[in-house]
Amino acid sequence: MTHAISIRNLVKTYQLGDNVVRALAGVSLDVEAGEFLAVTGPSGSGKSTLMHILGCLDRPTAGTYLLDGRDVSTMSNDELATVRQEKLGFVFQGFNLLSRTSALDNVELPLLYGSNAIGSAERRRRALEALKAVGLEERAGHHPNQLSGGQQQRVAIARALINNPSIVLADEPTGNLDTRTSLEVMDLLQELNRTRRITVLLITHELDIAEHATRIISFRDGLIRSDRPVIDRRFARQEMAEPDLAVA
C-alpha cells in the first residue's frame, strides 16, 4: 500500500549571506492516509520548512518526496501548482481570506484555477456545500470583516475542502483564536479527518492543541527528535461540553 506521504532523507539548505543554513538535515517520514499528524517544535526547528515542502510550495535540496506514490520533489513550479490545486488544502494562521469578498466567493476561489473548467452554477453549488460542511451556509454572503475569527477560519477550512483534497495542511490554525474558537476549529478538523478520511497535517507549538492529533512528531535543529502516537487523545467536542471551559 502506498503511503499518503513518504519522504526519504529530505535536506533543505538556504544560503544566508556567507552562511549555509540547514533547515532540514535529512528527514525521513511516512504518513498513512487518514492519519492526523501534529508537527511541533520551537521556531527555527525546521517544521515550517517541512510543511512548505510537504505542501508543494517549495522543493527539497536533496532527498525524495512521494505524494500518493508520485515523486513531486523534482516537479516544475507549474506542475506543483497543479498538485496543490488537485490534492492539497491549506489553512493558515492568518486565515488569508480575500477582503471585500463574500465567504462564498472566497470558498469558490480554488475552483477558478486548474485545467478542469467548472461551470459557475456548479462552483456555487460546491462552495455552498463546503460552507454547509463547516456550518456557515447562512453566512455565505458575509464579507470577512463581518465574521468572527473562528468563523473566518471555518470559511478558510471550507475553502481548503472545496477540491476534495486528500491532505489538508493547517499551519498554526488556532494561533489567532481564543480557547473556545480554537476548539471549534479543532473539532472541525477532527470531524473531517474522521468522516472523510482526509489526512491532516497540523503545525502547532501548543501541546494541548497537538494532542488532538493521533500522532505527534517534534522537531529540533532540522531533525525529528520524537515520533509518538497520542495515547490519551483529546476530542474537541467533549472538551467544549465541559462546564469549566464555558467560563474560561
Added chain:
Amino acid sequence: MMTFRIAFKALGRNKLRTGLTMLGMIIGVAAVISLVALGNGAQSAIEAQIKGAGTNMITVNAGNFTSGGVRQGAGASNSLSVEDAAGIRREVPGVQYLAPGVSTRGQVIAGNQNWSTRIQGTDVDLPAIRAWSVRAGSFFTEQDVRSAAKVAVLGSTVNEQLFGASADPSGQLIRIGKQPFRVLGVMASKGQGMGEDMDDQILVPYTTVQKKLLGIVHINTITISAASADDTRAVADATAALLRGRHGLGPGQDDDFMIRTLDEIADVRTQATGTMTTLLAGIAGVSLIVGGIGIMNIMLVSVTERTREIGLRMAIGAKGRDVRLQFLVEAITLSLIGGGAGMALGFALAEGMSRWLSWPAEVSVNAVMMAFGFAAGTGVFFGFYPAQKAARLNPIEALRFE
C-alpha cells in the same frame, strides 16, 4: 474567461482607486481626441476660407523676385502687357475667365470725407473669378472698359469710410486725385484674402487706370480662373510656357513673371495648421503617457499591497501565468474602460467646443483609433512589469508578507 472574472472582481474591490486610475487615462484620451479635433477643425476652416476666395484661381504677376539678378517685388516690372493677357485668353486651353490688372494708390474724396486706398484696375470678370458679388448697384461693363470710363465700384471698407457702412453709394460722385468718378456700386464684404484686405480698395476698369491715372500701357497682373480645379495646374503651366515664348526667354533664363495658384497658397496654410495639429496631438500624447504611468504605478502598489493575496492564490493552485494574466487583464481593463470613457468625453468636448464656443472641431477617426490603441497598448506595456513581478513572487514569502 475565468481570468476576466477574477480581474473584474479584484478591480471592483477598490472602486475609488480604480476610478482615479482610470481618470488619468480618461483625461489623456479625451485630450488627444478633442485637441486633434480642434486642430483638424481649424485646418478645414482655413481650407474652406481659401476655397471661398475663388477656386481654380491663378495669378500672374509681372516681374520676379530674382529677375535679371536684381531683386524686385512682384508687379514691379513692366514685363506684362495687355497683349499677353489677350494671348493667354486666345491660346491657353481651359481658361474660363481672365482679368488684366493694374493698380495704384490714391486719395479718394467724397463730399467732406476722404480715404487713401488702393485703386485696382481690373476687368469685368473679376467678380466671377473671385466668387465675389456686388452688394448694391452694379459692376462696370465691357463698354466702360473699352471707353476707359471714369466709373468705380467701392470695396465695403471704402464705402464705410466715405458714405457709411450700410449706405448705397450708387450714382454718387467721388474724386480720385482731381478726377471725378461716378460710383456704380459697392462690393460684398470679402475679408482678408491672398494677403491683402480685399475690402479696402476701389475697383475701376484697368484701361482707366492705364490711361487716366497712370499714363502707362503695361499691366501688373493677370488673374485667371481655370474651367475646373483639375485644370488649374495645366493652365498655369501652359500660361508660363506661352509667356516665356512671347517674352523671348531662352532656356536657362529666369521667368520675368511669377505664377501662383491658389492651391499652392492653400497648401502652405494647410501645412501650417497641420503642424499645429501635430503639436497639439503631441502635447495631448504626453498626458496619455502620464496616464499610462499612473496605471503602472497603481498596479505596482496593488501588487505589493496584495502580496498575501497572490501568495494565497498560488497556494491554492494558481500558476505563475494565472497571476500574470490576472494583473495584466486588470491593467488592460483599467486602460480600456478609461480609454472608452475618455473617448466619450473627447467627443463631448469636441462637440461642446463647436456648439458653445463656435470653435471648429472635427473628430478625426485616426485620432480616435490612435488614442484608443495607445490606451490599450499602455495597459499591456505598463501592466506587464507589475504583472511579471506578481507572477515571480515566491508563494512562501508572499504568504508571510506583512
